[in-house]
Structure formats: structure tokens, C-alpha cells
Amino acid sequence: MAPIGTSLAALRGDMAARREGSASGAKRPARATRADGGAAAEWIPAGASLAALGAAAMGCRACHLWTLGTQTVFGEGPARARVMMVGEQPGDQEDREGAPFVGPSGALLAEGLAAAGLDRASIYVTNVVKHFKWERVGRSPRRIHKKPNAAEIRACRPWLDAEIDRVRPSMIVCLGATAAQALLGRSFRVTGQRGIPLPSPIPAARAVMATVHPSAVLRAPDAATRERARAEFFADLHAVADHLRTADGESGGVRAPGPAPTAPPRPAPRSA
């Protein structure tokens, strides 16, 4: 697996190799589609490396979403990353390119990471669900994102657990409520508890922090709201960098950040 500092282009090459491997190497599932709890466990080879997990995931049929998506979009990044970022599911562009966070949300994420002094190429980036769930609305040719349901999240969960187990990050950052509630429980509210490092309920990681999904910033209804949401999102990413510096007492993957964005005071928490 790629060492820390490996460029995104190199990581993409790695993903392409995995896809090719799965197309030709053909570890195909013996079982038909299932959508019950943790069904992906059947596709996970025991003791597999991160790269082998990525290859095996290409053939996953643990729920019906493989029939919608172009391909499995597995996590990407160094096997020894100190930070793992977890989103909801790949979007339209990620589905076509086969890599997580390569569309508009990914661009905003990369910008926020850079402002916080974090190098995206040093971070392992993945999603709770590995296939793009979408629907057509009316006659529009656009594929509209559809939120994964509890059964789909449960079916896919063994892949995320296996990724966390292999990477063993210092911190998992949940991007949005789907990731936060998958890892921290259904009662977790991003609006009330964002930006706060919490002890990880998963032994293979040390801490967990939740923030908003970057798409929520992009979807803000007007420029002023968007600016505020962006500043708050960037402030949370600064908190990730601060935590790494203080908790681990080292600077691998973290450069001195620019000045922390001055996010306006947050309104009183609402339920998310």
C-alpha cells in the first residue's frame, strides 16, 4: 500500500490496478444478493491486506446497490494514515471515477484540509456505503443522490470495520450525520457535538470527531450562509490538526496551518 506522502495520482493508479485485478482475477461472490445485517462479511477474505480488501470489494453483492452503481468505490489512502475520513457514499463523479471524494465535495474537503495544514494524500478517505445510490427525477438525465437506508448501511459495514482495523488511525473524522450515526450511534447529533474529539468506540481507532458533510456547505441556500458554513467546517478541520499535534505529540502529516478561520459564534444546537 502507498506510503504517507504518496500523490493522489499514484493512489488513483493503485485503485485502477485493483479494479483491473478484480475484473481479471475474478474473486466473484458465490452467493446471490442479500441485504441483511453485515452481509458484506461474506466477501471479506480473512487476514486480507488493505489492497486485497479493495480488490475483493469490487465484487461485493452484499446488497442491491451494486446494480445501481457503476462500480464499488473503496477507500483510498495510505495504509498507515493517522486520519481516516468517512463520508456517506460515493457521489456521481466518484461512481464514474471509482475513487472517493473526487467531486465538488472532495474539492472543498481538500481545500479545508490544506488550510488546516493537513495533506489530503496522507489521509485515508472512505465512505460508510461503497456504492452510489441514486434515482432519476422526472425526465432529467441527472442521477440524483439518494440517502442509503439502514439495511444498506448495515450490509456494507463490514468493509468499513475492516478498513479501520487495517489502518488503525489516530482519529476517524465523520463527515456528516450518516457517518457519525453509523459510528457513534443513532442518537448522535452533528449539530450539537461537531468539532469535539471523542474517545473512539472502536478499539482500532483512538479518537473520533464529527463535522458536517462538505456537500451541506455547498448546498447552503445563499452566499452568507455558505460562507459561515464553510468557516465552521474549516474550523472543525483545524480542530482535527490541533488534536493530532497535541494527542500524538508528533507532526507527521501535519504542517503548520494558516491562521484558524474565524467562524462566527455557532447558534444554539438544534437536533440534526
Ligand code: URA
Ligand atoms: N460524498 C460522500 O459522502 N462521499 C464521496 O466520496 C463523495 C461525496
